[in-house]
Amino acid sequence: MGALEEVKAELARVLPPDAVVTDPAELATYSCDGLAGYRTTPGLVVLPTSTEGVASAVRACSARGVPFVARGSGTGLSGGALPHAEGVLIVLSRMRRILEVDPVNQRMVVEPGVTNLAMSKAVAAHHLYYAPDPSSQVVCSVGGNVAENSGGAHCLKYGFTTHHVLGLEVVLPDGSVVELGGRTLDPPGYDLRGVFVGSEGTLGIATRVTVRLLRLPEAVATLVADFPDPSTAGEAVSGIIASGIVPAAVEMLDNLAIQACEAATGAGYSLDAGAALVVELDGPREECLGRFGEVEAICRGAGATRVRVAGSEDERALIWKGRKAAFAAMGRLSPGYFVQDGVIPRTALGPVLARIAHLASEAGLRVANVFHAGDGNLHPLVLYDPDRPGEPERAEELATRIVELCVDAGGSITGEHGVGVDKACSMPKMFSEDDLAVMARVRAAFDPAGICNPGKVFPTPRLCGEVIGPYRPHPLELAGVAERW
Amino acid sequence: MTGMSERGPVPEAPVAHSPAGTGHGAFDGHHPPSRRRVEECVHCGFCLPACPTYGLWGEEMDSPRGRILLMKEALEGHIALDDVFVRHMDACLGCMACMSACPSGVRYDELIEATRAQIERLHRRGPLERAYREALFAVFPHPGRVRVAAVAAWAYQRSGLAGALHARRWPDRLPGRMGRWREALRALDGLMPPVSLGAVARPLPRQVGPHGAPRRRVGLVAGCIQRGFFAQVNWATVRVLVAEGCEVVVPRPQGCCGALMVHAGREASALRSARALVDAFEGWELDDVVVNAAGCGSTLKDYGRLLADDPGYAGRASGLAGKARDVTEVLAGLEPRARRHPVRARVAYHDACHLSHAQGVRSQPRQVLASVPGLEVVELGDDQCCGSAGIYNLVQPEAGEELGRHKADLVRAAGVEAVVTANPGCNLQLRRFLGPGVPVFHPVEVLDASLRGRPSLAGAQGV
Incomplete structure (x- = not known):
């Protein structure tokens, strides 16, 4: 029995029957998140309803070195929840209880599947709200917001997810459950909560989130x-x-x-x-x-x-x-699109937009632009037709060139959507090898086996088409334990 | 060869197809779900919070974008129209809340209708399920048979048989292997409304003149369920329209409009019904074709597309569709003329999905209710489907029941004396879960009570 089959058998025992999805058609409905240009059908999908359920799934994977990916509402725009074909997709959409509302101290505790807007609605009667407001706030989950450190139109004044998350309960990649941060703004010690927020699902799975609430403005x-x-x-x-x-x-x-x-x-x-x-x-x-x-x-x-x-x-x-509705409405203009998430200095807007228009006409594609103008966060939407041969590839290439243009203009490859698979290959454009090595060590501190959302954030040869070096036998091959085919 | 270019009669059996050759994958060539429409979905997920089944189960395959992805997989021939595929398509209420939520304007209505028609042709359900569906469709789309059923229901309720069987909890006593059907029978029993024999027996007038100067000449679609179980709603419709200066015509013979069949994918019988209704309304020279059942109204408005393949009917069908209006649309378009007497009541208005999502009619029924002095209308703050959805609550009883209970809880929390809704299916469903304490009315019944000077809603359901 393969490792994934063993995980399947174990989870079928410990989770309720309707929490384990194995039918190929049903699995296919989880093949992509909001970035539909990338698709991989997961090996297995589980829908736990408790921290213990998540921990069981992670432990089952960890024990056998099977990769896993966490997914909330599946609205991410960088492919952060793109499944692993040989791995388990752990879907948090059934963990959507509001556990505690504390209006006097202006905070609430929720499960990760609660939607961003549902949090604000739940406390509106107390004249409170949860400030970060991604455009997909009607559907995106707070767990996903934590993973991506999501922003939104009002983050110019109020800050990003990381400024509004006080504490987290997290299932680490070995299946253990820990608390990061707390109930106050600045707990003593290393800010591991800060490390976790925006880690794009590579350090563990948040199963409980304590957020700050603000008074609704007068x-x-x-x-x-x-x-x-x-x-x-x-x-x-x-x-x-x-x-x-x-x-x-x-x-x-x-x-x-x-x-x-x-x-x-x-x-x-x-x-x-x-x-x-x-x-x-x-x-x-x-x-x-x-x-x-x-x-x-x-x-x-x-x-x-x-x-x-x-x-x-x-x-x-x-x-x-x-x-x-800007991104979601693009279906009216085009059957497919890539959305980018570059950041540029506000002053560079004119020249950057002119350059984007030039690149677009060179590629023979249309690009729509939506822009958090106050903080220089640009969202070019590269429109393409998935059925025209070569067009998706051209669109992907154009999207990448636009992002790198942002870096050249003194900006960044992502403002709020995350790196995911979409921008992993652009990371070396922005960071030195040393930078990336330090990040990899942080990741390894949480996930030494590299099974937690692998293939995301960091460039990989498979993903980025780098030339693979000459064949060298793996130590296991030399030892006669495994063979390559 | 695309689906749109293939015009012809609806095949009664599967259209010959070879999955490799036709380009329709698991579907046959007769109107498969349109690939272009499927690709309008950009997978943004804005439909998820609007979808009642995603709300219940929290899984992609029971969400609009998940179902569209399944259709895409089937179109590409990656999956078959097997039990799993059919289960997720069957689980869709067809409430179209996703269409109101969709920023990309995806025509989910066309997609699910096309898919269901294919399922009915290409997929063979289990024998019990098949028999049950056949039985439902042997009654509901036939006004005469619904009337017989209504009389039978009346007898069942009056004879003491209902009470006796309820006391013995009869559906629970079915043998274990009938488990799946226990819920369905419980639903059928629970949905039976109190039937007024007088209303059922009295035929509607064929033609009745306006009160005062004529303003519009309208034809009434009398419906099947409406005629059988809610004859008083048809009577109230006629009275308020006449009072507001409309000449009302009720063309005969009138059968079913085909809505229930369209929603269930029974294309051939749906088209037969639609053609007959087009014929029935032929030659009356009407300003409006008035519908007082939301599910029928949305289908009538879609007749042009439904009968586009039929050269003998296409033009007349779209003509009829262009004149179809919900009764509240017609009333809201007329400056109130008849005197409104106060009705002292606090009521909740429940948006019927086929009125709000499928027809975009939200403000007009509220406007009609607002014209009644003394009436306080409370918003429920949630326009989710009540779980009725045509025959959904009969074929998917568990989900229908969960949604019905949720809606009833919302109504109770609103602290109202009654609920107002413009669809017989919602009416039956709400009655079942609210019980006798909170009656359910159609907006025209409320207006009728006001025009007739009834100070409360207690007697609103008279003939």
Whole structure:
């Protein structure tokens, strides 16, 4: 019996029957996450409902050196939850209980499958919310947010997941259960919680998350400003930041992105605008509304052709619905897309966008751009048709070139989606061999056997097509224990 | 060769196909799920929180994007239309909440309908399951037989037989091997509404003039379940339309509109019903074709696509589809004319999926209710399917029951005296799980009570 078969047999014994998926068709539905360009059918899927269930699955894998991958809602955009063909996919979507709400101390404890928005909804009656707001917040799970250190439109002012997670219960790659962090903002000792958040599922599986909650702001004001092109809009963003205003969010959409959002939601974006800025201020009423006039003036001064101020809570919600649907709405423009997640200095926006347009026309592909403009986090969406021979490969190559362009401009290969499989090959572009070696040692401290989400974050020869060196026999082959075929 | 280019009669048996040659994989060539539509899904997952079965079980294969992926795998010939495939397609309620949630505008309705029609042709269910489905479809889409069933239900309820059998918990006493059917029979028994024999017996008028100056000439689709079990809703519909200045025509003979069959993939009989209804409404020169059952309305509005293959009907079918309106759409479009008397009640409005998700009709029924003075309408804060979904609660009783209980809990928590909903299936389901304490009405029944000056909803369900 192969190692995976043994794991299957063991888990069929310890987990309930409906928690173990082995049918090939059913397994295929787990073959990709939100980045559908990469697909691998997992060897086995399990759906545990408790920490103990997760730990059993991990122990079964660990005992036999079988790789495993954790998955929440499967909405990630870097292939972080791409399964392993010979491994186990541990799906946390059934662990979705809210375990504790402590409104006075502004924190809550949840299982990893709880969705980002469900946390905010559960505490809305206490005038509290969970601040990081990825665009997929209606569906993405907090466990996935922890793994990817997810951001969102409002992270410009409020910070990323790591700034809002106080403590974690984690199943380590050997199956043991530990607590990282605690219930306070800065527990003593090494910040292992900080190491874990954003580790992309390579250090273990979070099974319980304690998060901070913030008070809902007293006032919120939102406008959409149209500009003739993204560069002009970029000047308005620089103007707003230079004036000392800290907006809750500054988002930019280029024309192609506007077309998709508008088709999906009818949120009232101008279809003829070269770019649209969504600017939101929040906070105490006096301050928020006072400074809002300044923002409007800066936009007009920079060349806005139209400024629309949300007149009601419904209109505000619709503007955000449009913006947050941007990636998902790309199906209206194209059957396939790669989304990138580069970070650039805000000042480099004009030249970078011009260069992206040039690369796109060279590749004969369309690229839509959505941009967390306030913090320089750019999301180019490379559109392609999976059925046209060669096009997916060209699109992937273009996406990679765009990311590397961001690094050349003084930025980074990922702002919030994670490295996953998608950007693993670009890591050497950004980090030296020493950097990568240090990271690998951190990973090995948690997962010496390398079975926890292997093939992610770090470049591998198989993944990145590097030339494999001359054949050298493995010590086991020399010892006559194993043979290569 | 694509599915769209192949026009012809619905095959009663599998269309000959060789998986390698046709390009449709496990499907045959008669309208397989469209590859183009399948590829519009970008796998973003925004549908997951909207899907009731994903909510129940938390697994991909029972989510919209998971089902679409299964269709894709079958189209590519990687998997067969086997029991596993069929189980996940059967488990879909067809509530279309995923379509409201989908940013990419994926036509899940077309995909699941096409897939189900293929399953009905290409897959052979077990003998008990087959017999049960045949029995359901031998009754429900036939208004006359539903009426007989309604009278039988009336007799069953009045004779003391129901009470006696309930006391002995009859479904529980079935032999063990009938386990799967125990739930189905329990559901069937639980769903039987209290039948008013008077309403069932009295035929609707064929044509009735407007009150005051005529504003519109409308034809009423009387439905099967509506006519059999909720005749009073049809009567209320006629009364409020007349009171608001509509001339109402009820063309005869009228059979089933085909909705239940469309949703279950019984394509041939669905199309037969649709053609007959197109014929029934021929020549009346109507402004609107009024429907008061959400499930029928969404199918009627889709007649153009359903009958596109039939040159003799395609044009007339899309003409009828273009005139189809839910009764609340028609009422909301008319400035209230008849005097509304106060109805002092606190009610919850439950969105029927085939009205809200399939037809996008959300504000109109609320607008109709808002025109009634004294009526307080409470939102349930969750528009998830109640688990009725056509015959879903009869063929998937466990899931139907779980969703029904969830919805009933929401209604009870809202502290209302009654629930208002615009679909007979939802009505039956809600009654079952709410019990007699919280009655269920159609919006026109509430408006009717107001127009007739009934101060409370207690007597709303009169004829």
